[in-house]
Amino acid sequence: xxxxxxxxxxxxxxxxxxxxxxxxxxxxxxxxxxxxxxxxxxxxxxxxxxxxxxxxxxxxxxxxxxxxxxxxxxxxxxxxxxxxxxxxxxxxxxxxxxxxxxxxxxxxxxxxxxxxxxxxxxxx
Numbered sequence: 001x002x003x004x005x006x007x008x009x010x011x012x013x014x015x016x017x018x019x020x021x022x023x024x025x026x027x028x029x030x031x032x033x034x035x036x037x038x039x040x041x042x043x044x045x046x047x048x049x050x051x052x053x054x055x056x057x058x059x060x061x062x063x064x065x066x067x068x069x070x071x072x073x074x075x076x077x078x079x080x081x082x083x084x085x086x087x088x089x090x091x092x093x094x095x096x097x098x099x100x101x102x103x104x105x106x107x108x109x110x111x112x113x114x115x116x117x118x119x120x121x122x123x124x
Contacts, residue, residue, distance in 0.1 A: 010024075025071055030060060032104070033056075039097075045085065045088075046061070046065075072094075073093055077089070
């Protein structure tokens, strides 16, 4: 069950460095991709989120969502219905990561193009 305390929780850093704490949170497998999908699509239900992240198991998605909710990066909105409707989206704290994720996306696109041009026969 997610920690409902008022204080957001980042992973502890052995060095006490705030950047290390944030990177420990974000570097978990699939974590940045989940955040990117929520950034680009807005709030999504569990099944929609899972379909938008190919190869991600339900178990790992659940673990990552709980961790991000505990850190107050995302919110979980539950509507009791049949079937239950649970929606996940970015909190204000999570939206603070938008600029960094956008920059990483631009770098990723540029590097993919550069890597493709290096690997193409024309570049040899």
